[in-house]
Amino acid sequence: MDDPTQEQLENSPHLEKRTVGGELRYYVKKIEDHWPVVIEDHPDAAGHEAWWTPDGGFHATHAQLRRDAMVGGIV
Numbered sequence: 459m460d461d462p463t464q465e466q467l468e469n470s471p472h473l474e475k476r477t478v479g480g481e482l483r484y485y486v487k488k489i490e491d492h493w494p495v496v497i498e499d500h501p502d503a504a505g506h507e508a509w510w511t512p513d514g515g516f517h518a519t520h521a522q523l524r525r526d527a528m529v530g531g532i533v
Contacts, residue, residue: 461514473510483509483517 467473472492473484486492486508506520 461516462510463514464512467510467512467514476509482512484511485509 462470467484468475470484472487474487476483476485489506489508506518508516508518508520510516
């Protein structure tokens, strides 16, 4: 999977742009809609977040979300 471009991140209806600590991030909206199996199998994931940085780098606060993101994108 190629990293998304900043243009793709800007135009995605699935992402919400936020600035955190001076860093621009594109957070996944309604994470439970994109990873329902993760939420079902790991209820603690419901409170976690996933985001991209403008360079296309992916980050997540739950290990399963990071692993699943390597398989396919949602941008």
